[in-house]
Amino acid sequence: MLYLDANGLDLAQTLQCGQCFRWQPGPAGSWTGVVAGRAVRAEHAPGGRICLTGLAGPAPEAEPAFWVRYFALDLDYPALQARMQAAHKGLAGCIACAPGIRVLRQPFFETLITFLISQNNNIPRITGIVDRLCRGLGQPLEGEGRFFAFPTAERLAPLAEADLAFLRAGWRSGYILDAARRAAAGQLEEDALRAMPLAGARARLMEVRGVGPKVADCALLYGLGRWDAYPVDVWMRRAGQALFTRRVKDPAAYLNRKTGGCAGIAQQYIFAWARSTGLTEKTHKNPACD
DNA sequence: CTCCAGGGGTTCC
């Protein structure tokens, strides 16, 4: 087992907020997930810590740096939140809804495919499609037979759309294959995309069929850790447009559909706020317009 | 039955 300082991270808030799709809730507030060929159980432990138990693949205690990086425990979120709270009253209210959300640093290819699947879709079905994808085409992990790695680009690239019919992903199957073929051909090298200027990396991603501004931003932020894609002032501007424009009735939807881009961690807090008001109710009011 | 869900492509003007 590996113990890490949670540094304010809340597992449920972070793993449920719609940035990742390979964690499942278990008994007593525990979560089971697969990340980059490693299956672990995660739970909160006394002393403000997080406990990771290895289930398959490399043991977490053998590579604490990997998990610190994945959960972004190296970043000073309290300071970041203080900045956002000071800058925007409305955003402060959103942060208060889920202060334990952290932006995970997820594996790149998996993130790109996952957010291709997410388009015009809902979280339960996204999770189901990703699960079928991994079970059907991912490599079983050493340890127990219950866990599967996310399929590699090389595994997916030679397939035809008919081979992905079992996903029931609709038109997104073609997008998945195009992304896999480009990745397998070396056009989406992770290190290169990380080193490239932001605009270039974004343009490269958007060459993939089905990757528009939203999916590209999600891949940059969640999959490449390109925090420069979202300097805090940019988050502020986008969040401010959503939260402080009186005609905007639904800031979360506005960020997705109107601006064509997300607002980094700020968006996750805004979504958390929208969720807390009741997702099915379209009657919730813009917090800035009270 | 209709609506729509954390988009994007295509086709118009």
Place this chain on the structure above:
DNA sequence: GGAACCCATGGA
């Protein structure tokens, strides 16, 4: 450049 409409699924 923006608006309308299409795309497959499955749940509400």
